[in-house]
Amino acid sequence: MDPIDMMITDINCECLGLSRLCLMESAGKSLAEEVGKIAVYTFSKPVKIAIFTGSGGNGGDGFVAARYLLNRGYDVDIYMLTDKDNIHSDNAKTNFEIITNMEPRLSHLTVHYLDTIEDVNNCDIAQSESFSEFIIVDAILGTGIKGELRPKVKRAVEVINKSNGLTVSVDVPSGMDPLTGEVSDVAVEPHYTISFHRVKTGIHLAGEDKVGGIVTCDIGIPIEAEYFMGYGDLLRLKNRPSKSHKGNNGKVLIVGGSKDYSGAPTIAGLSAISSGADLVYVAAPESASLAIKSTSPDLIVRSLEGDYLTSQHAEEILELVEEVDAVLLGPGASLNDETAKLFNILATKIKKPLVIDADALKLVDINLIKNNENVILTPHLFEFKTFFADKIKELAIDESKLKLSLAGTEFSSIDENISMFQQITKAIKGTVIIKGEYDLILSGNKFKINKTGNPGMTVGGTGDALSGLATSLLSQGLDTFNAAALAIYINGRAGDVAMNKQGYGFSATDLIGYIGAIMVNRW
Numbered sequence: 001m002d003p004i005d006m007m008i009t010d011i012n013c014e015c016l017g018l019s020r021l022c023l024m025e026s027a028g029k030s031l032a033e034e035v036g037k038i039a040v041y042t043f044s045k046p047v048k049i050a051i052f053t054g055s056g057g058n059g060g061d062g063f064v065a066a067r068y069l070l071n072r073g074y075d076v077d078i079y080m081l082t083d084k085d086n087i088h089s090d091n092a093k094t095n096f097e098i099i100t101n102m103e104p105r106l107s108h109l110t111v112h113y114l115d116t117i118e119d120v121n122n123c124d125i126a127q128s129e130s131f132s133e134f135i136i137v138d139a140i141l142g143t144g145i146k147g148e149l150r151p152k153v154k155r156a157v158e159v160i161n162k163s164n165g166l167t168v169s170v171d172v173p174s175g176m177d178p179l180t181g182e183v184s185d186v187a188v189e190p191h192y193t194i195s196f197h198r199v200k201t202g203i204h205l206a207g208e209d210k211v212g213g214i215v216t217c218d219i220g221i222p223i224e225a226e227y228f229m230g231y232g233d234l235l236r237l238k239n240r241p242s243k244s245h246k247g248n249n250g251k252v253l254i255v256g257g258s259k260d261y262s263g264a265p266t267i268a269g270l271s272a273i274s275s276g277a278d279l280v281y282v283a284a285p286e287s288a289s290l291a292i293k294s295t296s297p298d299l300i301v302r303s304l305e306g307d308y309l310t311s312q313h314a315e316e317i318l319e320l321v322e323e324v325d326a327v328l329l330g331p332g333a334s335l336n337d338e339t340a341k342l343f344n345i346l347a348t349k350i351k352k353p354l355v356i357d358a359d360a361l362k363l364v365d366i367n368l369i370k371n372n373e374n375v376i377l378t379p380h381l382f383e384f385k386t387f388f389a390d391k392i393k394e395l396a397i398d399e400s401k402l403k404l405s406l407a408g409t410e411f412s413s414i415d416e417n418i419s420m421f422q423q424i425t426k427a428i429k430g431t432v433i434i435k436g437e438y439d440l441i442l443s444g445n446k447f448k449i450n451k452t453g454n455p456g457m458t459v460g461g462t463g464d465a466l467s468g469l470a471t472s473l474l475s476q477g478l479d480t481f482n483a484a485a486l487a488i489y490i491n492g493r494a495g496d497v498a499m500n501k502q503g504y505g506f507s508a509t510d511l512i513g514y515i516g517a518i519m520v521n522r523w
Helices: 003-015 020-042 057-071 090-101 117-122 151-162 201-206 231-236 263-274 286-295 311-321 337-349 381-387 389-394 411-425 462-475 480-505 508-512 515-519
Strands: 048-053 076-080 109-113 134-139 166-170 192-196 213-217 251-255 279-285 300-304 326-329 354-356 375-377 431-434 439-443 446-450
Touching: 003 020, 003 231, 020 057, 020 090, 020 134, 020 166, 020 192, 020 213, 048 057, 057 076, 057 090, 057 134, 057 166, 090 109, 117 151, 231 480, 251 263, 251 311, 251 462, 263 279, 263 286, 263 462, 263 508, 263 515, 279 286, 279 311, 286 300, 300 311, 311 337, 326 337, 326 462, 354 462, 375 480, 381 389, 381 431, 411 439, 411 446, 431 480, 439 480, 446 480, 462 480, 462 508, 480 508, 480 515
Parallel strands: 048 076, 048 134, 076 109, 134 166, 166 192, 192 213, 251 279, 251 326, 279 300, 326 354, 354 375, 375 431
Antiparallel strands: 431 439, 439 446
């Protein structure tokens, strides 16, 4: 599992009501149990446990493990490389406070504060020459490590490696990149690595000579925390560089609108801006472009001759495509043969990340986009069945069994239903959002379930807000699967906030107004 996926899963447990403090307790207990097993199987006499802790969650796991190891009768020394005021993890800080409250000491616990490199050099581990004297637990750094280590931490790692103690790393050896397994400076060289929930990608890539024996502990994280969207997924959003300039954070082109519909591309464009895109262009027929311009001065509108989009506009639109990072086809385009010709030309020739929504779902030939990995489709269930009609027929799937109402059903029914959707969507290499009571996001073997949103989102325009949001996230560098999953989650949460504030009387533009705040996790 990639480190960011683990961090997201950890946070999303809270969306299920499972606190991260509870998970830390489970992780620390599991760590203590594994260290205890190693001690029993390796040594013929009692040994001391030395736990090196840092400022994050790994340090908290070490504090919890210390309590359980003390109860098993071990002498435990904690070597703190961060003072109590600089513990970043609130849950780790809580567990450190428990340790400090255990005074006067009735158990064999000693806490050493390593404030300087000299303190590290003078600690018992640095002075010990006996192999059997210590089991050393490396709980210094977790999955957030990047680049060179701070001098004191580096020296601690060197001391651990030079010691004769048996070394156990928590989750990832400190100093190792948890994603790649690479070591840019220096890393602990453990005899064992104890991982929680799933082994991190870098551990597999590094090999046993760098991580020792691998033990994976179940700490009670439900599988649903991996597959349900939650606010932890907001970690995937790109950080905006402080020195960025106009256009550096996403440029979007929306191709849509018609004589009868100007609102849909406008809502999509405003949603793209609300979700962080720097520049949003709208290519629309002149009958719609005037209304779009008068509605929002924030959108850059290219007026195209006529009442509808036609194949005669292809060259002009493709020139605009070269100026942007992602493209949305469909909102408000209407259904006619000339628009269908245009959309199929564009679907063939556009090489930028592409979202196909609304009327474009009825006009674009599936065969033209089936091999495009950079495409997102956003159908509701009826549109899905229409778009994939040939594949459904080929697989002989009963359409009545394709349902998005998953609430309260048994595992076998849900598993069968998701499997059917996956069989169908594998007809293309891109990502499909199927909008419903619960939304499904599917790409190959991957899937996510989104539960945000409410019945008030039946109001017109919320789907256009979704497609604009997805296109914006693509323009900011997210891949299609994560852009799609985040878009439907954020859109639904914005709808939930709108309903809580305004009841069912909110509009799509009301919803859009909450997107930015949700993306910085203010709701």
